[in-house]
Amino acid sequence: MGDEDNQGKHEQAETGDESLDANVELFSEYYEGNLAPKEAAELEALLASDEKARQDFADFEKTMEMLSGMHKMSAPMDFDKRVEDTIRRRSGGRFFGKRAFGERIPYEALAILVMIIAGIVYWMGRSSATGSHKLDNDSKPEIHDGARDVVPRLK
Amino acid sequence: MTRAERKLVRRLKERDERAFFEVIESNGDRVFNLCFRLLGNREEAEDLAQEVFIKVFKKIDTFEGDCKLSTWIYRIASNESKNRIRHLAVRHDKSKDEFDEGVGGCAAAGAYTAPAQMKSPDVHVEVQQLESIMQGAIAELEEDHRVLIVLRDIEELSYEEICSITELAEGTVKSRLHRARLALRKKMMTRM
DSSP states (O other): OOHHHHHHHHHHHHHHHHHHHHHHHHHHHHHHTOOOOHHHHHHHHHHHHHHHHHHHHHHHHHHHHHHHHHHHOOOTTTHHHHHHHHHHHHHTTSSSOOOOOOHHHHHHHHHHHHHHHHHHHHHHHHHSSOOOOOOOOSSOOOGGGGGGGTSSTOO | OHHHHHHHHHOOOTTHHHHHHHHHHHHHHHHHHHHHHHHHHHHHHHHHHHHHHHHHHHHHOOOSSSSSSHHHHHHHHHHHHHHHHHHHHHHHHHHHHHHHHGGGOOOSOOOOOOHHTTTEEEEEEGGHHHHHHHHHHTTTOHHHHHHHHIIIIIIHHHHHHHHHHHHHHHHHHHHHHHHHHHHHHHHHHHOO
């Protein structure tokens, strides 16, 4: 029964082919608003007078509306993650790999931080009473009593 | 191309990973939808959309900026989809009996409606039923016709963009699109 129905529909489609073939280009242009005013008027006259053409155009319009009304599908939520994983795997970790410390923090920022720390250490060395960088030009070096004869020029 | 887009392309060419994520963010859904409508199968579409972006990442150096970045990405998606349709057609021929049994009247040359979608309880909803019929009819079109129908009538791109994506002249696009619409209409008439 179902096969017979399908066969009937198929035959109906085949018999209507010729007029549909002839008109569908006009329908397409008309539907998109690309027909010149004269051609549009001619088509409108045809649609007004020819029931078959009117039915064909209604079917054509319905098809176009169904097409434009089809749901817009969305990519999966983790789509970007999947792409990232695939690139990482295929590139052997060259791209999108686990990032080194130097990539997470820019090297320029690291260099500035290192210079600041070095400056602080130097300043502490100079300002500290026992620091190795302490400069004290005014005071004379202390000479142990037992060494005075070894360095006679120092008084 | 806008200045912002040129900057984005430069970052992509420097393999800036954040720039790449921006591209996926702004084009992911449209590329996926294009792949899905051309292939008619969600899993295949997911896999193919991934391949499209991987190709974008690999081939960005060949992008010369003669069109919008999104148009270039669409061109890749369209070409990759056509390749996949051919690949699936070969697979379909090899396992034709099982395939036909699985998807019934919606079996198509290389593309099909996902069985899960056909058996969905929502099939009783008229809109979804019609959409399923339409998807099946699209899947039966020749691959070039399928691409034009999807780009113009579903994605609603301009002729200028379609010409750039398909690398065809506008007259050719229009005449093929008319034939595609006619073929689709005929397939719909046999299904409804």
